[in-house]
Amino acid sequence: MPIRTRISPAGDGRPAGEIALAEGAELVAVPVRPGPEADVAGLGVSPPVDPAELLAFHDAKGEAGEVLACPLRLGDRTAELLLYGVGDGSPGALRRAGAALARRAKGREHLVAVPPEGDPAAFAEGLLLGSYEFWIGEEPRKRAVGAVTVRTADRAAVDRAVIVAQAVAQARDLANQPSTDKGPAWLADRAVEFAEAAGLGVRIRDENALRAEGFGGLLTVGAGSPRPPRLIELTYEPEGGADRHVVLVGKGITFDSGGLSLKPTDNMKTMKTDMAAGGAVMAVLRALPALNARVRVTGLVAAAENAFSGSAMRPSDVISHYGGKTSEVLNTDAEGRLVLADALAYADADLDPDEVIDVATLTGAAKVALGLRHGALFATDDALADRLLAAGEAAGEPLWRMPLVDDYRPGIDSEVADVANIERRGYGGGAIMAALFLREFAGKRPWAHLDIAGPARSTSDEAELTKGATGYGVRLLLTLLTTA
Numbered sequence: 001m002p003i004r005t006r007i008s009p010a011g012d013g014r015p016a017g018e019i020a021l022a023e024g025a026e027l028v029a030v031p032v033r034p035g036p037e038a039d040v041a042g043l044g045v046s047p048p049v050d051p052a053e054l055l056a057f058h059d060a061k062g063e064a065g066e067v068l069a070c071p072l073r074l075g076d077r078t079a080e081l082l083l084y085g086v087g088d089g090s091p092g093a094l095r096r097a098g099a100a101l102a103r104r105a106k107g108r109e110h111l112v113a114v115p116p117e118g119d120p121a122a123f124a125e126g127l128l129l130g131s132y133e134f135w136i137g138e139e140p141r142k143r144a145v146g147a148v149t150v151r152t153a154d155r156a157a158v159d160r161a162v163i164v165a166q167a168v169a170q171a172r173d174l175a176n177q178p179s180t181d182k183g184p185a186w187l188a189d190r191a192v193e194f195a196e197a198a199g200l201g202v203r204i205r206d207e208n209a210l211r212a213e214g215f216g217g218l219l220t221v222g223a224g225s226p227r228p229p230r231l232i233e234l235t236y237e238p239e240g241g242a243d244r245h246v247v248l249v250g251k252g253i254t255f256d257s258g259g260l261s262l263k264p265t266d267n268m269k270t271m272k273t274d275m276a277a278g279g280a281v282m283a284v285l286r287a288l289p290a291l292n293a294r295v296r297v298t299g300l301v302a303a304a305e306n307a308f309s310g311s312a313m314r315p316s317d318v319i320s321h322y323g324g325k326t327s328e329v330l331n332t333d334a335e336g337r338l339v340l341a342d343a344l345a346y347a348d349a350d351l352d353p354d355e356v357i358d359v360a361t362l363t364g365a366a367k368v369a370l371g372l373r374h375g376a377l378f379a380t381d382d383a384l385a386d387r388l389l390a391a392g393e394a395a396g397e398p399l400w401r402m403p404l405v406d407d408y409r410p411g412i413d414s415e416v417a418d419v420a421n422i423e424r425r426g427y428g429g430g431a432i433m434a435a436l437f438l439r440e441f442a443g444k445r446p447w448a449h450l451d452i453a454g455p456a457r458s459t460s461d462e463a464e465l466t467k468g469a470t471g472y473g474v475r476l477l478l479t480l481l482t483t484a
């Protein structure tokens, strides 16, 4: 479901309390910087308690995420004043502050907020992302706040935050959707809807088209499922043309059982989000027109279900990928790289991009190495890597660069194919080995690979993240594609 909370700027100079009074808001929020007390001057109404005393009483530090409440009289109504900490005022702190407010405002219809000093877009983004809700069946007891009025004249910042947050919410929705309702064709249908809504080009290759064109990785991985694979291709072309073409490739495994190399239940139960990266690519494409991006972008989503059945691929199978390179399947649970190989080879051979970036929940090893916050970045081009690192930092979706260790390349040698899909020499470094496999198919163009197995999911509501799918990658890629 899209984010329910509507957010609007109110740059008319009226005090927040007055707006709240006029608009019937139940909550008024003002920022608290660490050290100096909440500046409620200009609020337009007076709280019954001195905010400084309240802060001292609670020993509040003004840290991002802190929210203190005290009752407030608005005309003849009871309302609440929320004092929210802003920490160091960095975009990350403001996202956290906004999200904390959103959580505190759950169940209410209207909040009026005095924004903190600093980036109003980060604050608004936090508010919206913290309001994200996904449920199946009955509505949650406390729904997200209905409306937020932010007292800022910076309409553009709020507009951008809305577009970005809605894109993140779309990516979260796609990934949170249970897999019984979510096969490759379902995902392709959503892509067609996105294309229609945003005015993108779209082409869906079904299993027949994939067979005719030699997409052996997608076909082989998808062979175990009654729901056949799809290659989704979305295209965005800015008005007036562009001098750069970026191809984004997303892993779209709609459920990863492991295949015949079956996963244990505990590892399998989160695998509806194994298409999180593909969903992120779709959501990014969907948002590019509204953000008026100046670069041409093609989004490829390699969608298949890695199922366990009599028609499933078998360890020892050999795949002929798009363009003819072959791989030996030694573990059917290393399926992501098999479908990505097709898409990467296709991008290189047919799309003539200036750079290629693939995103995938590819290896448990990346999660072990970096935990749940950082995506693992591999790149053949330092300039591209640096731009991605900077975009991740700015967007609050951090990346950490990892090495493509040439010495390990023999680890994926195969006697019967060009490359093996798992490593056999005991080098370890599972995320690196997967990246080396992908590199074989990426060609000579600048290429980057984001292994997001860790940050694609959150184990709890935390800052702007919500439990389950996080939409990781959307903010990062939108930042990359809309800044020079």
Ligand code: BES
Binding pocket: 256, 258, 274, 331, 333, 334, 335, 336, 361, 362, 363, 364, 365, 367, 422, 430, 453, 454
């Ligand atoms: N989708 C998984 C990777 C994954 C693991 C994502 C945990 C999110 C959380 C991927 O397809 C996979 O199963 N990878 C294997 C590779 C191995 C067989 C070489 C893995 O990481 O165990």
Ligand code: MN
Binding pocket: 256, 258, 332, 333, 334, 335, 336
């Ligand atoms: Mn797998």
Ligand code: ZN
Binding pocket: 253, 256, 274, 333, 335, 336, 361, 362
């Ligand atoms: Zn997988």
